[in-house]
Amino acid sequence: MTAVPPAHIAQSAIPRSGMGRLLKLVLSEYFILVLCLLYVAGIYPFVPEILTWGVWSNILGDMMPLLVVAIGQTFVLIVAGIDLSITAIISMAAVVGASVMTGTGGYLSGSAAAVPIAILVMLLVGVGIGFINGMSIVWLNMPSFIVTLATRMFFAGAAIWFVTFHSTSSSIADLPRSFSNFSTGSFSGIPYTVLVVGMIAVVAHVFLSRTRYGRWIYAVGANPKAARVSGIPVERTIMMAFLISGACASVAAMIYAARMQTGSPIAGENILLDVIGAVVIGGTSLFGGKGKIIWTVFGVLFLVILDTSMKLLGASLFAIYIIKGSVILLAAMMDTLRNRILAER
Amino acid sequence: MTGASTPFLRVEGVRKSFFGVTVLHDVSFAVEAGKALGLVGENGSGKSTSMNILGGVIQPEAGSMFLGGEAYAPADPKQAAAAGVAFIHQELNLFHNLTVEENLFVDAFPRRGVLPLIDRRAIRASTEEVLAEVDLQVKPSTLVAKLSQGERQLVEIAKAVSRNARLIIFDEPTTSLTRPEVERLFAIIERLKQRGIAIIYISHALEDVISVCETITVLRDGHLAGTAPKDDLTLQQIIAMMVGRSIDTIYPQRLRSGGGDRIFSVSGLSQPGVAENVSFDIRQGEIVGLSGLMGSGRSELARMIFGLDPFRRGVITINGKPLNDPTPRSAMDAGIAFLTEDRRGEGLLMDFTVSENTVLASLRSVAGALGILDKRAISRVSLDMASAMRLSTDRVDDTQVKHLSGGNQQKVVIGKWLRRQPVLFILDEPTRGIDVGAKQEVYRIINGLVERGSAVLLISSEIEELMGLSDRILALSRGEMVGSFDSKPFDREAIMAAAAGVGKLEAAE
Numbered sequence: 001m002t003a004v005p006p007a008h009i010a011q012s013a014i015p016r017s018g019m020g021r022l023l024k025l026v027l028s029e030y031f032i033l034v035l036c037l038l039y040v041a042g043i044y045p046f047v048p049e050i051l052t053w054g055v056w057s058n059i060l061g062d063m064m065p066l067l068v069v070a071i072g073q074t075f076v077l078i079v080a081g082i083d084l085s086i087t088a089i090i091s092m093a094a095v096v097g098a099s100v101m102t103g104t105g106g107y108l109s110g111s112a113a114a115v116p117i118a119i120l121v122m123l124l125v126g127v128g129i130g131f132i133n134g135m136s137i138v139w140l141n142m143p144s145f146i147v148t149l150a151t152r153m154f155f156a157g158a159a160i161w162f163v164t165f166h167s168t169s170s171s172i173a174d175l176p177r178s179f180s181n182f183s184t185g186s187f188s189g190i191p192y193t194v195l196v197v198g199m200i201a202v203v204a205h206v207f208l209s210r211t212r213y214g215r216w217i218y219a220v221g222a223n224p225k226a227a228r229v230s231g232i233p234v235e236r237t238i239m240m241a242f243l244i245s246g247a248c249a250s251v252a253a254m255i256y257a258a259r260m261q262t263g264s265p266i267a268g269e270n271i272l273l274d275v276i277g278a279v280v281i282g283g284t285s286l287f288g289g290k291g292k293i294i295w296t297v298f299g300v301l302f303l304v305i306l307d308t309s310m311k312l313l314g315a316s317l318f319a320i321y322i323i324k325g326s327v328i329l330l331a332a333m334m335d336t337l338r339n340r341i342l343a344e345r
Numbered sequence: 346m347t348g349a350s351t352p353f354l355r356v357e358g359v360r361k362s363f364f365g366v367t368v369l370h371d372v373s374f375a376v377e378a379g380k381a382l383g384l385v386g387e388n389g390s391g392k393s394t395s396m397n398i399l400g401g402v403i404q405p406e407a408g409s410m411f412l413g414g415e416a417y418a419p420a421d422p423k424q425a426a427a428a429g430v431a432f433i434h435q436e437l438n439l440f441h442n443l444t445v446e447e448n449l450f451v452d453a454f455p456r457r458g459v460l461p462l463i464d465r466r467a468i469r470a471s472t473e474e475v476l477a478e479v480d481l482q483v484k485p486s487t488l489v490a491k492l493s494q495g496e497r498q499l500v501e502i503a504k505a506v507s508r509n510a511r512l513i514i515f516d517e518p519t520t521s522l523t524r525p526e527v528e529r530l531f532a533i534i535e536r537l538k539q540r541g542i543a544i545i546y547i548s549h550a551l552e553d554v555i556s557v558c559e560t561i562t563v564l565r566d567g568h569l570a571g572t573a574p575k576d577d578l579t580l581q582q583i584i585a586m587m588v589g590r591s592i593d594t595i596y597p598q599r600l601r602s603g604g605g606d607r608i609f610s611v612s613g614l615s616q617p618g619v620a621e622n623v624s625f626d627i628r629q630g631e632i633v634g635l636s637g638l639m640g641s642g643r644s645e646l647a648r649m650i651f652g653l654d655p656f657r658r659g660v661i662t663i664n665g666k667p668l669n670d671p672t673p674r675s676a677m678d679a680g681i682a683f684l685t686e687d688r689r690g691e692g693l694l695m696d697f698t699v700s701e702n703t704v705l706a707s708l709r710s711v712a713g714a715l716g717i718l719d720k721r722a723i724s725r726v727s728l729d730m731a732s733a734m735r736l737s738t739d740r741v742d743d744t745q746v747k748h749l750s751g752g753n754q755q756k757v758v759i760g761k762w763l764r765r766q767p768v769l770f771i772l773d774e775p776t777r778g779i780d781v782g783a784k785q786e787v788y789r790i791i792n793g794l795v796e797r798g799s800a801v802l803l804i805s806s807e808i809e810e811l812m813g814l815s816d817r818i819l820a821l822s823r824g825e826m827v828g829s830f831d832s833k834p835f836d837r838e839a840i841m842a843a844a845a846g847v848g849k850l851e852a853a854e
Contacts, residue, residue, distance in 0.1 A: 210720075211715065211716040211718060212718065214718075215718070219694055222694045223694050225691045229683060229692070230705045230706040233674065
């Protein structure tokens with residue numbers, strides 16, 4: 001007999017001791033959340049401000065644009081793709097949207113419909129670029145890495161070029177107050193951004209974990225051949241992931257543009273690796289087939305706490321990079337170890 | 346060298362247990378130099394454990410082994426290799442991105458003097474030499490990726506020969522080979538024997554074992570069930586020794602009606618190089634066997650019907666309606682189910698649970714409004730499936746299918762399709778790589794399926810299986826339908842001749 005014990009025997013074999021409980025915690029999917037708490041506890045003596053309401057509302061505010069992009073990226077990573085074009089989508093959506101609603105020379109300047117139409121246009125830009133990505137990957141069978149690298153370059157450049165037709169400066173300013181309200185206003189104490197991104201997260205979670213389409217995404221990411229034989233429309237599923245990623249990036253573009261009251265072609269320029277890093281730290285696999293929205297939320301939270309605490313410490317930029325790099329590496333190492341233990345059980 | 350009468354390898358009273366469970370009980374066998382020993386048994390009979398002991402992967406608790414007259418107790422695979430024991434595994438251990446010669450020398454590159462540079466000329470010369478010995482006509486600089494499965498296996502054998510192997514162990518060497526490649530492999534094994542190399546040949550394909558080996562050893566549940574010269578054994582006797590009971594019960598009896606409506610038909614199906622004007626039909630409650638050599642187009646035919654591969658011309662009709670330009674979805678909607686020959690690659694999501702796999706092809710039936718899945722319904726239908734299929738586990742929600750045995754995995758694939766109540770179930774090698782006991786259960790399930798009125802198209806390399814289950818057997822050769830055999834009992838020779846592409850006229854009754 002081959003010596004593979006049945007799974008259920010191994011599972012009940014964990015001792016109920018303190019060690020066993022610790023192991024269980026490390027192995028649970030809330031591991032990154034635990035890591036966040038440990039980190040906050042560890043850094044608290046140095047920056048006691050970390051536990052103030054003001055800092056946490058900042059953390060929450062900083063999280064939202066990253067989180068919404070990371071949610072889109074989670075879909076793409078689960079279908080075993082990668083979307084490098086997200087920051088270019090943010091730039092392009094921000095400037096195109098701004099060109100519609102800006103008070104100085106906008107297409108719909110002053111009109112009551114300006115803001116809703118601008119929002120629609122921004123979403124269309126995101127979904128449109130997502131469509132180009134998806135088409136190239138599905139129809140031409142190209143690797144998503146190279147496709148999205150190319151669209152990233154193209155639209156990052158196109159966004160800057162686009163601005164030159166609409167503004168003498170390097171960005172499109174003078175966005176209407178009703179739009180920038182999105183970043184400052186709140187509904188019964190909850191900022192609009194948190195409300196919107198929170199809703200997106202909940203919908204994304206339900207979509208992934210509880211619907212047929214969610215199953216398609218996991219199945220295609222785990223094994224596209226088996227998915228096809230099971231009657232799953234593989235191409236459509238991959239396309240869907242890139243459309244979602246594009247739409248999510250558009251929402252981030254709205255948050256950034258509202259916050260700066262400006263459509264800038266370099267909005268969110270530096271967040272690409274933070275986003276991918278956060279999703280992967282959360283536990284989503286770069287090889288597809290595995291991932292959860294809740295993991296992504298924890299991953300983004302972890303990264304933003306790290307960033308904020310470093311700034312509070314007054315660390316210089318290079319120090320922030322060094323510490324961030326080591327902590328991410330450490331987290332990734334622990335995750336690998338954890339997966340090894342899980343695989344051996 | 347030892348004489349022909351004293352065995353080259355002697356294994357005596359070897360015992361091994363894992364976690365207190367004894368998996369090998371005093372197993373003994375022997376191989377003479379220049380002879381081949383066939384080692385057969387169901388999955389779990391102790392074959393792999395015996396081979397792992399021979400290869401130094403694990404060590405026995407009791408018993409002794411002798412190789413070439415000396416005590417042999419390898420502590421690790423390296424020592425086994427140094428003693429001249431080589432393995433040709435089912436899954437070959439070659440680097441596809443390297444050339445043939447690089448693969449032969451990858452762990453022992455000769456250097457140019459003291460320089461850390463590879464002596465290319467030396468490896469080329471010796472590579473050409475061993476390639477000639479295994480009759481493989483490719484350049485040493487060919488990438489392994491460009492070789493066929495059979496050629497790759499020859500490279501593995503060449504590697505063993507170049508290391509001066511004295512005992513070569515073949516583990517299921519023919520599963521992914523075409524028939525001509527199998528013939529070539531057997532010729533090479535014959536040549537290895539003539540060089541005085543001892544062979545251990547492990548396979549589920551008993552007919553291959555019989556044609557290659559002089560002696561056959563049967564293991565059952567970790568015990569030695571028997572050893573005998575092959576001339577003293579019939580196929581039936583070997584199977585009886587393997588399963589511990591008589592073969593009569595292997596193909597379960599079924600009420601054959603055979604007179605249902607014509608429910609599925611293919612006419613004039615053509616795709617250049619794959620299928621040539623193929624036409625046939627299947628009745629309700631009928632099992633139609635498809636016989637053909639590997640490369641005859643039998644799997645491709647199934648893939649075209651199911652919409653996985655394209656075809657240029659032809660009409661597929663199911664339930665009286667044409668199925669135009671099939672895709673897997675439209676084929677499924679029309680009532681076709683398809684068990685592919687590649688269970689791990691296409692049949693299942695190995696890292697996913699039994700439940701997740703069970704409902705994968707029928708998600709709509711467990712989804713409510715907005716496509717939201719009903720988790721309790723998923724558990725329930727998966728449990729139903731597990732008990733209907735007599736699955737080894739009922740922990741369907743948290744058992745990953747990769748932890749199941751091959752037979753149980755196959756039951757999950759079948760169960761997944763049965764949920765759709767298929768009109769036509771295409772089964773491509775449904776019993777490949779699963780043991781005799783599980784095979785029997787699969788046969789029982791197939792019979793139950795047709796008794797409830799489904800039609801089955803059964804593809805198999807095992808002619809016994811086709812004859813045991815089918816109502817009618819079609820023979821396919823080079824993409825052409827070359828024979829149809831209705832009468833029972835089947836004429837085994839005629840079917841095989843037709844599939845081999847000879848005697849077309851006699852076969853086409």
